[in-house]
Amino acid sequence: MSRVSELEGAVLxxxxxxxxxxxxxxRRVFQQSPSxxxxxxxxAIYPLVRRLESRGLIRxxxxxxxxxxxxxxxxxPAGMRALRGWLEPPLPETAIGVPVDPLRTRLRxxxxxxxxxxxxxxxxxxxxxxxxxxxxRRDLERRRQKGDRFDCLMARxxxxxxxxRIAWVREAARYLAARSR
Amino acid sequence: MSRVSELEGAVLxxxxxxxxxxxxxxRRVFQQSPSxxxxxxxxAIYPLVRRLESRGLIRxxxxxxxxxxxxxxxxxPAGMRALRGWLEPPLPETAIGVPVDPLRTRLRxxxxxxxxxxxxxxxxxxxxxxxxxxxxRRDLERRRQKGDRFDCLMARxxxxxxxxRIAWVREAARYLAARSR
DNA sequence: TGTGACATGTAATATGTTACATGATTGA
DNA sequence: TCAATCATGTAACATATTACATGTCACA
Numbered sequence: 001m002s003r004v005s006e007l008e009g010a011v012l013x014x015x016x017x018x019x020x021x022x023x024x025x026x027r028r029v030f031q032q033s034p035s036x037x038x039x040x041x042x043x044a045i046y047p048l049v050r051r052l053e054s055r056g057l058i059r060x061x062x063x064x065x066x067x068x069x070x071x072x073x074x075x076x077p078a079g080m081r082a083l084r085g086w087l088e089p090p091l092p093e094t095a096i097g098v099p100v101d102p103l104r105t106r107l108r109x110x111x112x113x114x115x116x117x118x119x120x121x122x123x124x125x126x127x128x129x130x131x132x133x134x135x136x137r138r139d140l141e142r143r144r145q146k147g148d149r150f151d152c153l154m155a156r157x158x159x160x161x162x163x164x165r166i167a168w169v170r171e172a173a174r175y176l177a178a179r180s181r
Numbered sequence: 182m183s184r185v186s187e188l189e190g191a192v193l194x195x196x197x198x199x200x201x202x203x204x205x206x207x208r209r210v211f212q213q214s215p216s217x218x219x220x221x222x223x224x225a226i227y228p229l230v231r232r233l234e235s236r237g238l239i240r241x242x243x244x245x246x247x248x249x250x251x252x253x254x255x256x257x258p259a260g261m262r263a264l265r266g267w268l269e270p271p272l273p274e275t276a277i278g279v280p281v282d283p284l285r286t287r288l289r290x291x292x293x294x295x296x297x298x299x300x301x302x303x304x305x306x307x308x309x310x311x312x313x314x315x316x317x318r319r320d321l322e323r324r325r326q327k328g329d330r331f332d333c334l335m336a337r338x339x340x341x342x343x344x345x346r347i348a349w350v351r352e353a354a355r356y357l358a359a360r361s362r
Numbered sequence: 363t364g365t366g367a368c369a370t371g372t373a374a375t376a377t378g379t380t381a382c383a384t385g386a387t388t389g390a
Numbered sequence: 391t392c393a394a395t396c397a398t399g400t401a402a403c404a405t406a407t408t409a410c411a412t413g414t415c416a417c418a
Contacts (some may be wrong), residue, residue, distance in 0.1 A: 013290035037281035089305035095283035100218035102276035109194035124270035162344035
């Protein structure tokens, strides 16, 4: 069975979830996602979609909206098998292990800053995280309107991660303040 | 000032934190890290280290251990400035925003599985996460022995993220169970 | 009539992975 | 002495990013 990468799995899932859709619609989902990890750049999506088609995981259907040519894709039975294979246990370590976190990486090297700047770093991080948390709550509300429960569960996960990060940053700030006294 | 990427920043930070060290020592840190995101592959680290040297951010010093030739690197003043520039606010969106999470992405498409398999997915995820949490606790203990407080704060962050993920997976399982009754 | 968003791409570039190659050292 | 691990790399490959190119459509 076709093995798919992380981004391929996500695109395959989107083509499945959004019904027949265009590569541009897929791009928009990434661009509007609260997570900035994947830019949804044209240079990533269009070649990837053609790749999935050449492997028989999605099929195209010509589709014209007014004067614009466009291509609608839908998932094939082989594509559904690949999607389920990507989803199902056993999950790879990269999916279930400690997730990458650039903020955590930076905190590892906070000692390279002057002590006053360390506190400033944590204060800045907390403010920014609060902003993202508010945005994530709005995002959950929007998704709730749409009515897809798995979409909501995903958005809920983002909120919990942000809350945990905020708690962690606060804990770090308290710890450093206590040590500097 | 030299702008550094995520992996470059981490390597620069490690060369700073571990004192003068070899590329191999840097690789080992990535390989032994609880987070499997960066493999620390030779093909990534050796070229990257040379890149940092050619940009004047680290400096090499020949170093022979027995019959083996080896190279010790240390961070230059320009390298310290680059490290601080990478660390300091304002943080880029990719560092402070909702972090990427392959598990969250998969949950978005859980509807593609048969209902019974959805519960199995969540049960599997919970078990695996518990295992990672135990490993993360041991990891924190190890780092505590070493005595670097920022290293400990980072390890503590990994634990909080795993706990939040476990809580989220349980919440999702409860929610789905309630809806299917 | 022109400006900006929509929509579809391509090209150059950067960078990380796997797999391979080489030789030294250590321990059973 | 044989195998595993340490240690340093290189080569081929895949893939994501930025920047660019092109043309349509809505609307002011």
